[in-house]
Amino acid sequence: MNSPRVSVTPSVLQWAARRTGLDDDELLKRFPKFDSWLEGDAQPTLRQAQDLARRAKIPFGRLLLKEPSGEDTGVADFRTVRNSALGSMSPDLQEVVLKSQQRLAWYSDYAKDEGIEPPVFFASASSSQRPQDVALSIREHLGFDAEAPFPGADKVRALVLSMEEAGVLVARNSIVESSTKRRLSVDEFRGFTIEDDGFCLVFINTRDAKTAQLFSLAHELGHVVLGKPGVSDHTDGVQLERWCNQFASELIAPASAVQKLFDDTMPTKDQVERLARRFGLSREAMLWRFEELGLIDQEEARRVLPLVKHTGERAERTGEGAPPHHVLVRSRVGGRFFDTVTQAAVNGQISQREAARYLGSNSSESFANLVNARQARGREAV
Structure with a gap:
């Protein structure tokens, strides 16, 4: 048959x-x-x-169907390959964007009802301005010293906390929701920014190296400041992406701070390794930052490049020494969002079932476990 x-x-x-x-x-x-x-x-x-x-x-x-349908997420796509725009998003990226849009839409409505204002620096700058000047202004707004690296050993955490304190939602994940079989690809995207009535959510692909995550976070903050949400891969094929890259470099490693800490009596390779650790940049990025600021010439940069070029650092490893479940969920959906949803549920403003759905939990019972663990341990951040 x-x-x-x-x-x-x-x-x-x-x-x-x-x-x-x-x-x-x-x-x-x-x-x-x-x-x-x-x-x-x-x-x-x-x-x-x-x-x-x-x-x-x-x-x-x-x-x-006669034609494909349902592809459009409504999010600008700034990714390029050889200066040509990429065609479409994978199902995994589409789902991550759509879930993020749902969370931001709820947060935006809730915040407006509660009288919470959007981040004051959203769309506060123009790409006609020097990205270096804008970065220094934002650094000051976030409470960072203009002549020092971000504080602490975990630079990503330092910037995340400051951005969330300023009103930006920051979500970080290396998989689709909690599905370990659906790993996000760094080759497809490094991060994206979405916006709803001035409220913003930044998503960072943590499949990437920690230094790259920091750069992605700063780069996406550039999109927030310009009021230009979209999906990024940080290539220079789009003028907007170049602006955000320059903004990120100055935000992470301000020229005055790098110049202050640079010691021209040390070999360049040693300098690169020392200051890369201090600022949280990759060694290669630090080397080119030296060249950009005129601390070394291009010939010296090319000579040292093979000695510092990074080939192996990649993402977080899932499953090895994983943090408590509620801490992991809080990082995946963002600390500010997690706290807002749980507080709204505790106050009876939304049901536990609805709260569980926004946090990616399977049931109101699993949500209750998240809240109990959160209250038992106090505020923890990944």
Whole structure:
């Protein structure tokens, strides 16, 4: 008995194939007649079509549409490859963006009802201004010394706490919600910023190295200050991304602070390693910061580059010495958001079931466990 066949248009086939994340060889290994489907010489069986829908993470019915639908997140995409805009977001990135939009929409409505103001520096600057000047102004607003690195050993935590204190929601994760099988890709994105009536949420992909996370955080703050939300990969292919990169460099390692700590009696390699640790930058980024500020020339930078170029540092390791569950959840959704949702639930302004949904918990019981653990341990930050 012949298997039933399913008619799928070429545009929907191509769209679904992109969503699977499989390269051409992997796609043909899984679906050997895929090219014939595109040409209209053959049709997938029902089972093959169901498998394609499952791998593309879409309802089966969407394969039967004439054209792809439901892709638009409404978020600007500043990512580029070889100065060309990227085509589409993976299902994982789409879900992360949509979940973040839902959380920010609730927070924005709640904050307005409670008389909470948006961050005062949202859309306070223009890309026509020098990013260095804007960065120093924001540094002062956040309470950081203009001539010193961010305080403490954990620079990411220091900047996160200051941004959240100023009213920006900051979420950090390396997976989709709590699904360890759905890891976020640094090759796809490093962070994004979304906005709702002046309230902002910054998301950082923690699959990246800690130094890169710090740069991503500062870069996304640049998007907040310009009032230009979107998805970033920090390439220089877009003028806006260049501005935010320059803003981030000055925010993390102010020229005056670097010049003050630079010791021209030391070998450049030693200087790079010493100050990279002090400021929380990668060694390569610190080297080019020296060159940018005229502390070394380009020839010296190129000579030292192979000695400091970083090849192996990557993301947080999930599952090794993981923090308590409530601390992990708080980091994933953002400390300010976590505290606001839990307080709203405790006050009876929203149900525990609704609060659990916003925090990515499975039930009101799991939410209650989060609240109890939070109250028992006091405020903890990742």
